[in-house]
Amino acid sequence: MASNNPERRDMSKEEKDFYRIVGDNLRVIIKAKGYRQLDFALKAGVPYSTLINYLDGARRLNLYKYSKIMDAL
Numbered sequence: 001m002a003s004n005n006p007e008r009r010d011m012s013k014e015e016k017d018f019y020r021i022v023g024d025n026l027r028v029i030i031k032a033k034g035y036r037q038l039d040f041a042l043k044a045g046v047p048y049s050t051l052i053n054y055l056d057g058a059r060r061l062n063l064y065k066y067s068k069i070m071d072a073l
Helices: 013-032 037-044 048-056 063-072
Strands: none
Touching: 013 048, 037 048, 037 063, 048 063
16 A cells, blocks of 8 residues: 655665665764664664664655754764
């Protein structure tokens, strides 16, 4: 079933590839800064499961959440 929420809508292959790269890079930065993923999720104010979906490229990263994550970095 398709969702009206743009973050949950099915992604094209190109979108999946893009968000996987974004997630991989974010994972590297979080690790380089010395954070555990759970601690970073708390610092960024993002649910842990949502952060994991972003890191795996399974969910779109909207501008608001991106801003929260960048502020936490």
